[in-house]
Amino acid sequence: MKKVLPSIMKHVNQTEFGGPNVLKLGESLIPQPKTNQSLIEIHSTSVNRADILQRQGKYPPPKGITNILGLEFAGYELDQQGNRLRRVMGILSGGGYAQYVAINKDHLIEIPSNIPFHTAGGISEIYLTAYLQYKLSELQQGNACLVYAAASGVGQATLQLCNLFGVKAIASCSQDKIQNIQHYTNLIVHRNQSIQDQISQIKQYQPQGVQAVFDCVGQQNYQITLDSLGMDGKWILYGLLTGGSIDKFNLAPLLIKRIHLINSTLRSRSDQFKAQLVQEFKINILPFIENGQISIPIESVTKVTWDQQGINQIIGLHTLMESNKNVGKLIIQFLNE
Incomplete structure (x- = not known):
């Protein structure tokens, strides 16, 4: 017509x-x-x-x-x-x-x-974004990762990609949204916990550390990220919902663990x-x-x-x-x- x-x-x-x-x-x-x-x-x-x-x-x-x-x-x-x-x-x-x-x-x-x-x-926006970040993470079947804002669109897309490709996904979200992502993973921490409690729980799930962290949060979660990543882990930073300024930031953990900090945006590509x-x-x-x-x-x-x-x-x-x-x-x- x-x-x-x-x-x-x-x-x-x-x-x-x-x-x-x-x-x-x-x-x-x-x-x-x-x-x-x-x-x-x-x-x-x-x-x-x-x-x-x-x-x-x-x-x-x-x-x-x-x-x-x-x-x-x-x-x-x-x-x-x-x-x-x-x-x-x-x-x-x-x-x-x-x-x-x-x-x-x-x-x-x-x-x-x-x-x-x-x-x-x-x-398109959530799955192309999640797919790009998944590629950058170079995760392999059997690896583990940590997904912040896991109940968001990109978060849920990332959890689904992990399940599809055999990656163990640990999800982080607010306590009132846990029920919305339990069908993707039962490895969940919530931000209503103290930072130390979240870190302890993640280490219980994955004692040797995760291979990648998908981070759209920034400042608020940086300590969780540093403590949760294992050797040669990849920190995929794609947003700064809580800001990007960190007082007295210590670069030593990045060097000691050989952490790769990878900044990812799609809009300006x-x-x-x-x-x-x-x-x-x-x-x-x-x-x-x-x-x-x-x-x-x-x-x-x-x-x-x-x-x-x-x-x-x-x-x-x-x-x-x-x-x-x-x-x-x-x-x-x-x-x-």
Whole structure:
């Protein structure tokens, strides 16, 4: 069916940094695809922690990237006449909170026929992030790792990859979220315990230390990380939820244990890097999503219209994420006109 494209699209706009209420309904020109790009009609996206930080002014988009929030999408790839070609999903450096986005063709992932749009809108960001970090960890079957924020989207994705590839995963989360991840692992510590109690429990689970720590927390957990890693362990740092400044930080444990500190981000990576990652993901991970061995952790699906009521719903989702009460993805399903 031929779709007549308008020249203007609606998107979620913000003209200042601040709380969720700075989000407004905006309009802009539909992006014009460059060479090797496709125009996507977006049907779903999700709220990610990075969206919260960007809205607050703490995580600016890479140079030359739109200020529109949204790091992933699911929708239709369109041809030059606006005809729908196929259902696709993928990661973005920005622009997911909109009716349309232009994206590198090599970053597109065709959505399996048994996956609905609302589910697909919550796949790319967490599973590509988790897969990248898993690759960097170089974990082997029989190894052990520690996963912080294990009830988050990326946390649950990481636990599932560990189970898939035979890695012993120790999970860390808040006490009230333990029941949400017990089906992935029964090796769990919670942050309501003292730091020393957490360290002791991890050592009971893995006396010789873990081979990798997946860390989006930063400052608050650095001592747990240093004490939990074994010889030649890898500290995969991909976020700083509690800050990155550590007073009187002692480098000695890194040297003594030969700890590898690996800093990982995905948003600012090159198009070539993302294209290669997507290609590997299609081969190594997507089949397990399609056959149900990997399930998508979804907290809620909110159907949103492009009006003030819809903006209010998105404001509510941002407020919910800031409260840290959600477990899994907060999906936005757009009801396009």
